[in-house]
Amino acid sequence: MSSEHMQIGEVGARTELALRTIRHYEATGLVAPSACSQGGFRLYTREDVARLKAIRRMQPLDFSLEQMRDLLAVTDRLDSDEDLSAYERQSLLRRVREYEQHAVWQVEKLRGQLAEAEEFAQTLRKRLNRDHDRDRDRNRSRDRDRDRATTA
Numbered sequence: 001m002s003s004e005h006m007q008i009g010e011v012g013a014r015t016e017l018a019l020r021t022i023r024h025y026e027a028t029g030l031v032a033p034s035a036c037s038q039g040g041f042r043l044y045t046r047e048d049v050a051r052l053k054a055i056r057r058m059q060p061l062d063f064s065l066e067q068m069r070d071l072l073a074v075t076d077r078l079d080s081d082e083d084l085s086a087y088e089r090q091s092l093l094r095r096v097r098e099y100e101q102h103a104v105w106q107v108e109k110l111r112g113q114l115a116e117a118e119e120f121a122q123t124l125r126k127r128l129n130r131d132h133d134r135d136r137d138r139n140r141s142r143d144r145d146r147d148r149a150t151t152a
Contacts, residue, residue, distance in 0.1 A: 005043040
C-alpha cells in the first residue's frame with residue numbers, strides 16, 4: 001500500500017467522521033475511494049479526505065445530500081482541466097454563489113442559536129452561583145449560631 005493511500009479508519013480519524021458515515025457518503029455517491037487494496041480494503045487519498053472534510057463542514061449548514069452532491073459536482077467541474085465555455089463557467093459560478101448565500105444565511109441562523117444557548121448557559125451559571133451564595137450564607141449563619149452556643 002502506498003503511503004499516499006489511507007484506509008478508512010485513518011480517514012475517519014482525520015475527518016472526525018464515523019466509519020459508518022463515510023460508508024453512507026460512499027453509498028450516496030458523495031465520495032468514492034480512490035483505490036482498493038489487494039485485500040479489498042477501501043483506500044483514500046488526501047483529496048478524498050479534503051472532500052470528506054468539505055462534506056462535514058456542510059452538515060451544520062443544513063445542506064441536503066442532493067445539495068452536497070450538486071455543489072461537489074459543480075466544484076469538481078470548475079476544478080477540472082477541461083476547457084469550459086465562458087457561459088458554462090459563469091453558470092457554475094452562479095450556482096456556487098447561491099450555495100455561498102445559503103451557507104451565509106445558515107451561519108447567521110446558527111449564530112442566533114448559539115447566542116440563545118449562551119444566554120441559557122449564563123442563566124444556569126447565575127442560578128448555580130445564587131444557590132452557592134445562599135448555601136455559603138447559611139453555613140456562615142450556622143457557624144455563628146454554633147459559636148454563640150459554645151461561648152454562652
